[in-house]
Amino acid sequence: MRDPENASMKKLTIIAALLLAVLGCKPNETTTTTTNAATGATIQINGAGATFPYPIYSKWFDEYHTSHPNVQINYQSIGSGGGIKQLSAETVFFGATDGPMNDEQLKNAPAPILHFPTVLGGVVPIYNIPGVTSQLRFSGPTLANIYLGRITKWNDAAIAKENPGVSLPATDIAVVHRSDGSGTTYIFCDFLSKTSPDYKAKVGVNTSVSWPVGVGAKGNEGVTGLVQQTPGAIGYVELIYALQNKIPFAAVQNKSGAFITASLDSVTAAAAGVAMPDDFRVSITDSDAKDAYPIASFTWMLLYQSPKDKERAKILVDFLKWALTDGQKDATALHYAPLPKSVVDKELQAIAKIQL
Amino acid sequence: MTSLRRRIVSRAAEIFCAFSVLVALLPLAFILFYVIKEGIGAMNLAFFTQMPKPVGEAGGGMANAIVGTLILIGLAALFAVPVGVICGIHLSEYPKSKFSTMARFAADVLNGVPSIVIGIFAYGIAVLPVKRFSAIAGGIALGILMLPIVIRTTEELLRLVPAGLREGALALGASRSRAIFSVILPAALPGILTGILVALARVAGETAPLLFTSFNNRFWTTNLGQPIASLTVQVFTYAISPYEDWHRQAWAGAFLLVMMILALSMIARFAVRRLERMNRP
Amino acid sequence: MRRGDDRWFRIGTGAFAALVLLVVAGIGFELTRQSLLSIEKFGFGFWKGRVWDPVSGDFGALPFIWGTLYSAILALLLSTPIALGIAVFISELSPRALRQPLAYLTELLAAIPSIVYGLWGIFVLVPIIRKLEVMLGAKPALGVGMLSAAVILAIMVVPLTSSVAREILKNVPSTQREAAYALGATRWEAIKVAIGFGRTGIIGAVMLGFGRALGETMAVTMVIGNNPQITASLFKPQYTMAAVIANEFTEAADELYLHALIEIGLLLFIITIAINLLSRLLVRKVTA
Numbered sequence: 001m002r003d004p005e006n007a008s009m010k011k012l013t014i015i016a017a018l019l020l021a022v023l024g025c026k027p028n029e030t031t032t033t034t035t036n037a038a039t040g041a042t043i044q045i046n047g048a049g050a051t052f053p054y055p056i057y058s059k060w061f062d063e064y065h066t067s068h069p070n071v072q073i074n075y076q077s078i079g080s081g082g083g084i085k086q087l088s089a090e091t092v093f094f095g096a097t098d099g100p101m102n103d104e105q106l107k108n109a110p111a112p113i114l115h116f117p118t119v120l121g122g123v124v125p126i127y128n129i130p131g132v133t134s135q136l137r138f139s140g141p142t143l144a145n146i147y148l149g150r151i152t153k154w155n156d157a158a159i160a161k162e163n164p165g166v167s168l169p170a171t172d173i174a175v176v177h178r179s180d181g182s183g184t185t186y187i188f189c190d191f192l193s194k195t196s197p198d199y200k201a202k203v204g205v206n207t208s209v210s211w212p213v214g215v216g217a218k219g220n221e222g223v224t225g226l227v228q229q230t231p232g233a234i235g236y237v238e239l240i241y242a243l244q245n246k247i248p249f250a251a252v253q254n255k256s257g258a259f260i261t262a263s264l265d266s267v268t269a270a271a272a273g274v275a276m277p278d279d280f281r282v283s284i285t286d287s288d289a290k291d292a293y294p295i296a297s298f299t300w301m302l303l304y305q306s307p308k309d310k311e312r313a314k315i316l317v318d319f320l321k322w323a324l325t326d327g328q329k330d331a332t333a334l335h336y337a338p339l340p341k342s343v344v345d346k347e348l349q350a351i352a353k354i355q356l
Numbered sequence: 357m358t359s360l361r362r363r364i365v366s367r368a369a370e371i372f373c374a375f376s377v378l379v380a381l382l383p384l385a386f387i388l389f390y391v392i393k394e395g396i397g398a399m400n401l402a403f404f405t406q407m408p409k410p411v412g413e414a415g416g417g418m419a420n421a422i423v424g425t426l427i428l429i430g431l432a433a434l435f436a437v438p439v440g441v442i443c444g445i446h447l448s449e450y451p452k453s454k455f456s457t458m459a460r461f462a463a464d465v466l467n468g469v470p471s472i473v474i475g476i477f478a479y480g481i482a483v484l485p486v487k488r489f490s491a492i493a494g495g496i497a498l499g500i501l502m503l504p505i506v507i508r509t510t511e512e513l514l515r516l517v518p519a520g521l522r523e524g525a526l527a528l529g530a531s532r533s534r535a536i537f538s539v540i541l542p543a544a545l546p547g548i549l550t551g552i553l554v555a556l557a558r559v560a561g562e563t564a565p566l567l568f569t570s571f572n573n574r575f576w577t578t579n580l581g582q583p584i585a586s587l588t589v590q591v592f593t594y595a596i597s598p599y600e601d602w603h604r605q606a607w608a609g610a611f612l613l614v615m616m617i618l619a620l621s622m623i624a625r626f627a628v629r630r631l632e633r634m635n636r637p
Numbered sequence: 638m639r640r641g642d643d644r645w646f647r648i649g650t651g652a653f654a655a656l657v658l659l660v661v662a663g664i665g666f667e668l669t670r671q672s673l674l675s676i677e678k679f680g681f682g683f684w685k686g687r688v689w690d691p692v693s694g695d696f697g698a699l700p701f702i703w704g705t706l707y708s709a710i711l712a713l714l715l716s717t718p719i720a721l722g723i724a725v726f727i728s729e730l731s732p733r734a735l736r737q738p739l740a741y742l743t744e745l746l747a748a749i750p751s752i753v754y755g756l757w758g759i760f761v762l763v764p765i766i767r768k769l770e771v772m773l774g775a776k777p778a779l780g781v782g783m784l785s786a787a788v789i790l791a792i793m794v795v796p797l798t799s800s801v802a803r804e805i806l807k808n809v810p811s812t813q814r815e816a817a818y819a820l821g822a823t824r825w826e827a828i829k830v831a832i833g834f835g836r837t838g839i840i841g842a843v844m845l846g847f848g849r850a851l852g853e854t855m856a857v858t859m860v861i862g863n864n865p866q867i868t869a870s871l872f873k874p875q876y877t878m879a880a881v882i883a884n885e886f887t888e889a890a891d892e893l894y895l896h897a898l899i900e901i902g903l904l905l906f907i908i909t910i911a912i913n914l915l916s917r918l919l920v921r922k923v924t925a
Contacts, residue, residue, distance in 0.1 A: 362826070366825035369828070372718075373726035373730055374730070375722070376718065376721075377722070377723050380719055380720075381743075383792045384742065388749075390760075390761055391753060391756075438653075439656055439657070442649075442650050442653040442654075445650050446651050447654065449646075449647075449650070450651075459657055462662075463657055465910050465913070466657070468848050470853070470909055472882055473668070476899060477664045477667050477668070479886075481663070500660060503657065503660070507657065531642040531643060532642070560750070561748075561753070563854075567887065592859075595755065595759055603760070610752070610753045610756050613750060614748075621748060
């Protein structure tokens with residue numbers, strides 16, 4: 001006679017054994033390490049924030065993990081707004097943002113938070129206009145008017161004036177912006193507000209704004225994806241996203257009147273000569289410098305001045321020091337501009353402020 | 357002798373009904389076709405054995421997300437099965453009491469709550485107080501989603517157990533709890549297991565509540581107190597990105613997800629029926 | 638002795654049932670508690686407010702309510718005839734052998750997770766809708782928008798509505814149909830009698846689908862365009878309550894912003910409960 005209980009018990013043990021086998025084994029990582037380092041158990045540090053620097057942060061964390069196999073820095077790019085929020089809620093250990101925290105946000109945080117610039121980057125206007133292959137140029141006011149919904153067709157007089165010789169179609173402009181709280185938005189709106197008083201009045205500067213027109217996409221990734229797929233679209237993303245996905249992006253007119261294409265040189269020029277305050281919160285959009293790219297910005301890592309978890313704090317400080325020195329050489333390959341030496345020196349001094 | 361007009365109307369209606377079946381099956385075929393075509397093409401060994409690569413680099417896989425999903429539904433079952441089954445027992449034993457009516461009402465309410473609202477709740481009780489995203493918080497959210505299905509299945513199946521079985525047990529002197537746990541519950545077990553598997557299949561595909569509970573994790577982890585990757589969140593992240601390679605992996609992830617869910621439902625249908633047959637003396 | 642044991646049994650199992658009550662009450666309580674700031678600041682004006690501006694701290698939920706209701710109602714209009722057609726076909730018209738497989742296939746639609754619908758939506762449906770928009774002269778032809786959302790929701794809702802409707806039709810006593818045939822009815826007229834008999838339940842089935850469409854998150858947020866505007870245009874991007882919560886929850890940096898989002902969640906909670914309960918009442922009336 002069959003014994004149903006035994007049979008189901010057997011099934012259960014088989015399933016349990018399978019689960020244990022799955023959980024117990026650890027597959028090959030993309031790097032060559034497969035075992036926990038002899039130095040100790042794996043320690044995971046969670047961070048979240050900006051999508052702007054995500055490509056270089058993910059490279060850095062990967063490299064750091066290779067050289068320190070027991071350290072896993074898990075970074076989720078949920079947008080600068082998310083980085084600020086989750087850090088203030090203490091659900092992550094560090095944050096990342098390209099829109100520096102304002103005084104009110106700092107005041108509302110449970111403890112003092114420090115800003116540390118990590119790289120320089122540029123926000124570029126990307127577009128997808130069938131038939132247009134040459135690089136377009138925009139002035140700040142024109143971009144502002146597109147995002148205010150006042151310029152609605154690609155062959156509008158304002159755009160044509162700035163792009164002589166380019167045959168622009170009568171296609172409608174499909175405006176794409178961010179749907180999540182974004183430092184990239186902050187930088188973009190910062191520039192537009194400086195060059196267009198109307199934009200400043202109607203929209204303003206923040207990580208999340210009330211958009212007069214357009215479609216929202218999530219993250220730099222989402223905006224790039226949507227512009228890629230929508231003929232007639234315009235969007236704004238960090239330079240590397242445009243380059244990695246081979247999307248055309250426009251040159252932007254700077255304060256000196258020249259139309260500058262975002263590049264390592266032009267982004268570095270934007271930071272040159274800017275007085276860096278002690279808390280490192282500074283805006284370098286619409287820079288005075290002649291060759292500067294006007295929509296450039298620092299991006300910051302956010303840390304508590306007095307973290308409760310000293311072990312993780314030590315590791316993160318070590319990482320930061322590495323990122324500010326050796327890590328900077330990864331920047332150029334990914335089209336971010338490395339930090340000026342004066343800024344790095346100032347930061348290394350400021351790191352001492354973190355109470356370990 | 358029905359009029360011609362009425363017969364035509366009747367025919368037309370019948371054709372419309374047959375047509376609607378086709379209309380419904382069309383997107384199903386369409387979706388499955390795409391998922392299978394893109395998904396199978398996208399799968400390789402790396403997909404199952406590797407972790408994600410840094411942004412922009414091709415390759416890598418979803419090993420951590422696959423295990424993450426399994427861990428999450430395991431946690432969900434850990435919470436929902438004991439609570440749901442025992443609650444179902446209570447509802448079937450005392451079906452008319454005021455308390456049972458309220459509890460049944462609560463389970464019905466829970467069934468209709470959108471998963472994102474459950475996510476907000478789980479964030480409030482399992483993430484904020486301990487100040488961290490974790491697999492456990494994700495498991496709690498999914499467990500709450502599973503609960504109504506388990507409760508309802510248990511209650512209905514226990515009621516279906518022939519009264520003779522219960523009366524026999526009680527006549528032999530068994531207390532209520534003995535009767536339930538030793539006789540009635542085992543008899544209903546195959547059906548209850550089906551319900552659990554169906555509920556698991558349902559929550560394995562959930563994304564929204566995980567966005568702010570289990571969050572996401574680039575690395576391999578089995579630490580339940582840390583954020584964990586999941587197939588659904590990973591597919592979402594990759595789908596809205598611009599990277600071709602990520603799109604490919606998203607389809608692979610979607611394919612795996614659909615296969616997992618189908619497998620769970622099939623096991624629910626067939627393997628459990630075999631258990632049923634084995635149970636009968 | 639047995640009495641005592643039974644009492645422990647009742648209390649013991651009852652405790653678990655109480656847990657369920659606690660969870661539901663907890664959800665309602667948490668949602669309310671975490672939206673107090675927004676409730677206090679905006680009061681009832683929140684539901685009429687059209688502006689969603691995190692910069693100035695002005696929040697109004699009307700665009701999301703609009704988007705949610707509009708997309709759900711459109712989805713109902715598209716899905717109900719199909720779902721009922723399927724239910725009628727499977728329960729009344731199809732050959733017996735086809736019944737199980739057809740039923741199984743429609744259930745399969747329900748098994749596909751929301752995220753997979755979203756994935757398919759982005760890469761397959763949206764380009765198709767975009768081509769449609771170009772043909773119809775909509776400007777700009779985005780593809781993402783209310784129409785894409787409504788179509789995806791309709792596909793997702795069909796299996797639910799049709800399976801409940803099928804149950805209802807199964808429960809209609811055969812005497813009803815037989816009487817109709819006896820009076821000389823055509824096939825369709827007999828079916829109409831059955832539908833009429835079970836109409837309360839069928840309305841309940843439709844409402845269940847409606848409730849599902851209201852709360853759907855992932856598939857919608859991937860194809861609706863995420864723009865909080867109130868417009869009747871099918872081609873313009875819009876926003877739903879569930880979608881805005883999914884997009885903005887992890888980053889609502891100040892308390893008021895977060896509370897406003899959770900207040901939207903509270904409304905979603907209340908609406909879906911109300912619809913679901915109403916629909917179950919209607920369905921139970923006919924099947925109990």
